[in-house]
Amino acid sequence: MSLSPTQCQQARLAKDPRYDGLFFTAVKTTGIYCRSVCPAPAPKEVNVEYFRTAIEAAQAGYRPCLRCRPDSAPGSPAWLGTGATVQRALSLLDEGALMSQSTEHLAARLGVTDRYLRQLVTQATGLSPKAYSLYQQCLMAKKLLHETRLPVTEVAFASGFHSVRRFNDCFQNQFSLSPSQLRKQGKADQGVGQGIRLQLAYRPPYDWRQVQGFYAARLIPGLEWQTENSYGRTFYSRTGDAAAHYQGHFTATHRPDKCCFDVNIRIDNLSGLIPVIRNIRRCLDLDADSERIATAICQATASVTASEPDAGIRLPGIWSPFEAGMRAVLGQQVSVKAARNLVEKLVTLNPDSAEDLKYFPTPAQVLEMDLQQLGMPQKRRETLKNLAGFAQTHPLGMDAPEKELLALPGIGPWTVHYMRMRGHSDPDIFLSGDLGVKKALATLEKPVHETAAAPWRSYLTLYLWSLL
Numbered sequence: 379m380s381l382s383p384t385q386c387q388q389a390r391l392a393k394d395p396r397y398d399g400l401f402f403t404a405v406k407t408t409g410i411y412c413r414s415v416c417p418a419p420a421p422k423e424v425n426v427e428y429f430r431t432a433i434e435a436a437q438a439g440y441r442p443c444l445r446c447r448p449d450s451a452p453g454s455p456a457w458l459g460t461g462a463t464v465q466r467a468l469s470l471l472d473e474g475a476l477m478s479q480s481t482e483h484l485a486a487r488l489g490v491t492d493r494y495l496r497q498l499v500t501q502a503t504g505l506s507p508k509a510y511s512l513y514q515q516c517l518m519a520k521k522l523l524h525e526t527r528l529p530v531t532e533v534a535f536a537s538g539f540h541s542v543r544r545f546n547d548c549f550q551n552q553f554s555l556s557p558s559q560l561r562k563q564g565k566a567d568q569g570v571g572q573g574i575r576l577q578l579a580y581r582p583p584y585d586w587r588q589v590q591g592f593y594a595a596r597l598i599p600g601l602e603w604q605t606e607n608s609y610g611r612t613f614y615s616r617t618g619d620a621a622a623h624y625q626g627h628f629t630a631t632h633r634p635d636k637c638c639f640d641v642n643i644r645i646d647n648l649s650g651l652i653p654v655i656r657n658i659r660r661c662l663d664l665d666a667d668s669e670r671i672a673t674a675i676c677q678a679t680a681s682v683t684a685s686e687p688d689a690g691i692r693l694p695g696i697w698s699p700f701e702a703g704m705r706a707v708l709g710q711q712v713s714v715k716a717a718r719n720l721v722e723k724l725v726t727l728n729p730d731s732a733e734d735l736k737y738f739p740t741p742a743q744v745l746e747m748d749l750q751q752l753g754m755p756q757k758r759r760e761t762l763k764n765l766a767g768f769a770q771t772h773p774l775g776m777d778a779p780e781k782e783l784l785a786l787p788g789i790g791p792w793t794v795h796y797m798r799m800r801g802h803s804d805p806d807i808f809l810s811g812d813l814g815v816k817k818a819l820a821t822l823e824k825p826v827h828e829t830a831a832a833p834w835r836s837y838l839t840l841y842l843w844s845l846l
Contacts, residue, residue: 381397471499474538574642595714613654691841
């Protein structure tokens with residue numbers, strides 16, 4: 379484990395939110411495991427043991443605390459560094475990949491054998507891929523039971539279970555409580571028609587002003603909205619089986635006093651709830667390790683302190699890789715303001731957009747559009763069509779073939795890297811060819827050693843942009 383027992387002891391006694399989700403404390407006398415910020419009286423050190431993840435604590439026979447609710451902790455990066463394949467596998471499992479496909483299909487998607495995938499996930503988590511996925515589904519169900527008034531049946535389906543009986547059995551096995559028993563202990567007070575309201579925690583510090591300002595400069599009215607303390611947008615998915623299609627919108631309100639965002643989600647198909655929640659966490663970058671990122675940026679810039687990363691710099695994401703790629707093409711060789719105007723025109727061309735709520739077009743819709751209304755060179759319009767055609771037949775996941783993307787006319791390294799940085803929230807992209815980055819580098823007295831910022835070079839890119 380990356381933290382020593384002494385560090386864990388100090389963090390739990392101080393109830394330090396900076397360590398929330400980085401480890402879990404299990405109490406031998408009660409059989410319960412907790413977050414570092416649990417409000418319950420701190421047990422004696424002789425009665426506790428520490429685990430990297432909630433799953434490890436559960437595997438050791440401990441149940442999650444009903445007061446601090448480990449299901450609400452920020453995501454733990456403890457398994458990072460175990461290899462790109464297992465990182466990608468766990469990310470896909472967290473997003474619910476096995477809710478709709480087999481382990482064999484997931485292995486093929488990752489380019490490994492089924493046996494090797496099982497070996498990697500078991501080594502990283504102590505569980506098989508399916509068992510890991512089921513535990514994550516149960517944690518999501520537990521969160522929904524605590525924080526919403528969704529009927530138990532809807533909670534089951536929203537968490538990826540296809541049978542209420544299967545859900546009840548799995549939940550009982552994991553937590554020694556039935557879903558109905560847990561619901562009776564909850565305090566959810568949401569009324570009908572208020573949407574699904576959840577709290578999504580982060581590990582402080584969190585520079586909300588930086589995130590707010592970044593989104594504000596690129597905000598598309600109707601597609602997105604913002605206040606001093608909130609950000610929201612529309613979303614929809616038209617991939618896969620029609621029964622899995624969904625659309626809706628969310629608003630996330632910053633609560634610095636609680637180190638979380640209050641999120642209100644309206645969605646027309648609960649089967650899409652888990653990927654939507656995961657995507658909100660990604661776009662708001664709620665699981666970043668700010669202290670490590672700040673240290674890496676300081677090393678790269680040869681400075682003792684760097685005010686922006688120390689304040690909790692985050693990487694604001696774009697909802698999908700396709701949208702990020704389209705925005706990147708529209709932003710080629712123009713200002714941020716001009717790019718925003720072009721994106722707004724493209725969104726307005728979407729036939730699904732209305733006056734109050736607008737949606738970013740799908741690849742199929744872009745292919746059918748007349749893009750002559752966009753004030754840009756014809757070759758760039760053709761690039762938009764080329765990218766849409768590619769996305770129509772090639773999923774733009776993290777494993778999208780970069781060589782094939784670069785082979786598309788008008789798509790260069792900057793466009794592909796921007797798409798990865800904001801559409802996938804890849805933390806290690808340095809846009810060395812970006813004009814803004816070049817201007818920022820020219821203002822610094824000391825040279826920047828970007829390799830020293832690895833694996834957080836995307837944050838170095840943001841930091842340099844912030845200097846302009």
